[in-house]
Amino acid sequence: MNKPINSPFRYPGGKFYARNLIIKHIPAHSYYAEPFVGGGSIFFAKEKVTNNWLNDIDELLINTYFIIRDQPEELINFLDGEVATKERHKFYKHEFKPQDKLEAASRWFYLNRTSYSGIMKPQNCYWGYGEKYSMRPENWPRNIRRTSEKLQNVQITKLDFEEVITSVPDGAFLFIDPPYFNADQDKFYVHSFSKDDHLRLCRILYEHQHRIKFLITYDNSNEIRELYNWAVEVHDKEWNYTINRTDDQKNGKRRQDNFKGERYKGKEIFILNYFSLESPDLESKQLILNI
Numbered sequence: 281m282n283k284p285i286n287s288p289f290r291y292p293g294g295k296f297y298a299r300n301l302i303i304k305h306i307p308a309h310s311y312y313a314e315p316f317v318g319g320g321s322i323f324f325a326k327e328k329v330t331n332n333w334l335n336d337i338d339e340l341l342i343n344t345y346f347i348i349r350d351q352p353e354e355l356i357n358f359l360d361g362e363v364a365t366k367e368r369h370k371f372y373k374h375e376f377k378p379q380d381k382l383e384a385a386s387r388w389f390y391l392n393r394t395s396y397s398g399i400m401k402p403q404n405c406y407w408g409y410g411e412k413y414s415m416r417p418e419n420w421p422r423n424i425r426r427t428s429e430k431l432q433n434v435q436i437t438k439l440d441f442e443e444v445i446t447s448v449p450d451g452a453f454l455f456i457d458p459p460y461f462n463a464d465q466d467k468f469y470v471h472s473f474s475k476d477d478h479l480r481l482c483r484i485l486y487e488h489q490h491r492i493k494f495l496i497t498y499d500n501s502n503e504i505r506e507l508y509n510w511a512v513e514v515h516d517k518e519w520n521y522t523i524n525r526t527d528d529q530k531n532g533k534r535r536q537d538n539f540k541g542e543r544y545k546g547k548e549i550f551i552l553n554y555f556s557l558e559s560p561d562l563e564s565k566q567l568i569l570n571i
């Protein structure tokens with residue numbers, strides 16, 4: 281199954297709402313890698329190519345990908361009959377102690393699907409399910425099966441990004457979505473990403489720029505523009521997205537507002553080390569060519 285589908289997860293910093301803007305800039309390729317896969321919204325949203333490598337440093341996330349790829353029916357059986365309630369969320373978060381990888385993936389999947397914005401960092405993992413906007417447990421099996429099909433023959437690893445970038449073959453295309461440079465990413469991810477990591481990432485991409493193609497997304501900051509002043513294209517992009525809130529989180533707001541969600545604007549830059557076919561469009565306010 282190589283067709284576009286949605287990510288199986290909710291994921292902070294996920295690129296679901298920007299997926300069409302990103303895919304327009306992806307060149308033809310037969311080897312695809314994501315060193316910071318998170319919820320993998322771009323891998324799942326695009327056509328699958330011959331060779332694919334998904335990587336993230338988060339061990340529990342990667343374990344869940346492995347179980348979905350290799351043991352989807354066991355995961356479905358484990359979650360069979362599950363209901364999305366605050367009590368079950370509390371149980372999985374505080375009481376349930378997984379005894380093996382299947383149980384760890386079941387716990388992770390349950391909490392991810394029922395927590396606010398899919399935030400899994402224990403200190404910030406709160407109940408955030410809404411009947412009107414969340415995927416209901418009875419639809420989880422379909423989601424798991426179609427994800428498993430797309431993950432067949434995909435290489436999945438739990439490494440630091442450097443190992444991926446330095447070992448992909450020549451000609452590979454990489455979609456690179458690191459934690460933001462300025463935003464407080466410590467709230468979202470289990471592993472923090474330091475300024476030195478950002479500098480290391482830039483240095484490694486610089487060293488490999490002539491043998492791979494990459495598109496990297498970042499928050500719009502002058503430091504990042506400066507760091508990547510050797511890149512070929514930099515596009516400013518904006519898109520709309522909605523975050524739905526639960527009754528608890530909307531304290532004080534009227535209940536009928538609950539399901540409308542709050543509107544936000546995503547603003548990022550896409551940095552490319554190649555000329556993309558995409559010509560500047562209305563969403564691209566600026567195109568800088570450093571030749």
Ligand SMILES: C[S@@+](CC[C@H](N)C(=O)[O-])C[C@H]1O[C@@H](n2cnc3c(N)ncnc32)[C@H](O)[C@@H]1O
Binds near residue numbers: 294295319321336441
């Ligand atoms: C912005 S998120 C990726 C979101 C993803 N593109 C999506 O659409 O869901 C960044 C990811 O980088 C991962 N990460 C943090 N430090 C890392 C490192 N040193 N090597 C690899 N992955 C890392 C985090 O665990 C997180 O999943």
